[in-house]
Amino acid sequence: MLALLAATFVLVAGRSSSAPGQEAQATRFVCTSIPLDADPTCPVPAMPIQVGSSQEQDLRATVMQLRETILQQKETLSNQKETIKELTGKLSRCESSQMEAKNKGSRRKLFDRTHGKDTMGDLPRDHSKVVDHLGRTIQTLKDRLGSLEQQTRPDLSNQAFPSDLREQLQRKLGDLENQLLNKVSELEDEKYLLLNETAAHRYKTESVLNALHERITELEKESSGFKSPDDFKVSLPLQTNYLYAKIKKSLPEMYAFTVCMWIRSRLSPSIGTPFSYAVTGQSNEIVLIDWGKNSIELLINDKVTQLPIDINDGMWHHICITWTTRDGMWEAYQDGQLRGTGENLAPWHPIKAGGVLILGQEQDAVGGRFDATQAFVGELSHFNIWDRILASEVIRSIANCSANLAGNIIPWIDNNVDAFGGATKLPLETCQERLVSS
Incomplete structure (x- = not known):
């Protein structure tokens, strides 16, 4: 049965006949099946199968479209x-x-x-x-x-x-x-x-x-009305126990010092207390005072010595006081001139730190307990403190207005001085005007 249905595939190939003088046309090969008992020869030449022109054009158009799409x-x-x-x-x-x-x-x-x-x-x-x-x-x-x-x-x-x-x-x-x-x-x-x-x-x-x-x-x-931070004076017009000025800075521990100031007293014969420095346990650590019938006195650690200076004439005067713990030696200057020296004033005692420095009152307790009879009445200016002894030439140049040296411990600066109880800070006369009034 299979033999009867089997087919033999025969490849028929060749070229179509052409007239003499003409070139033979190309042919295609076509495979076909024939029965097993059929004659495999081909009496009639196989016709070439040509691809239709419309299908080829469609394929070309598709390819061009894809190419154009890809470029886009x-x-x-x-x-x-x-x-x-x-x-x-x-x-x-x-x-x-x-x-x-x-x-x-x-x-x-x-x-x-x-x-x-x-x-x-x-x-x-x-x-x-x-x-x-x-x-x-x-x-x-x-x-x-x-x-x-x-x-x-x-x-x-x-x-x-x-x-x-x-x-x-x-x-x-x-x-x-x-x-x-x-x-x-x-x-x-x-x-x-x-x-x-x-x-x-x-x-x-x-x-x-x-x-x-x-x-x-x-x-x-x-600083209103002042030409410079040190160009002012403290005015203490009344003898009371509530009128004073306070230095904001305190003193460090010192083994020597120089205190200088311009001062004009309005009282006579005594001038009261230009300044006092009190510490815990000692209200008379440093005090400059003149009261009663006594001369001006310098107290250090409650030890006292009298200073040979006279400034109760209502005029401006420049005074400086030096002291050293070594043998308690001291010097007193008035208007640039050395007026006196001494020793054995609180020898080997260092000035204690952290106290209160008051202008115009004597302290019986740290920062207070003032006595009106010991108050200073007048003007103070350029109150400066150094932690060393200034040379006499330097003190003389400050007093005659050829130098203006600020203290390295307490400088005379407006924002370092507070006034209380009616004390005021006022513009200061020039240094030459103070010399004329001396």
């Missing part, structure tokens, strides 16, 4: 790369602007002494402008991203577009879109952080400037 997609991808590059550049510039704003904000130093002025207007750059710029840039990126999706996205639904290339483009566009959205989100977060940081910085700056304004106002009030 390449051009679209090139345009997308340029657009993405442009957007990436904008993002980089935004990040650079934000970092520059932060760096500039940390280097700002502000100071303004004018009352009623908006101090924040002096800032070299307003952070709000940076924040607004970031907001506009973020919105621009969002708009460009939407335009990119609408204008440059290829038609991936075209069936003629290769599926693998279509999927690859979709993935790339998705990744780029996610990157742009992440950048936009980061910029928005940084925008809010910058807003908070700007507000905190403004509040802190305003607080510092307000404090500076208050301090400047206080200093201006204190």
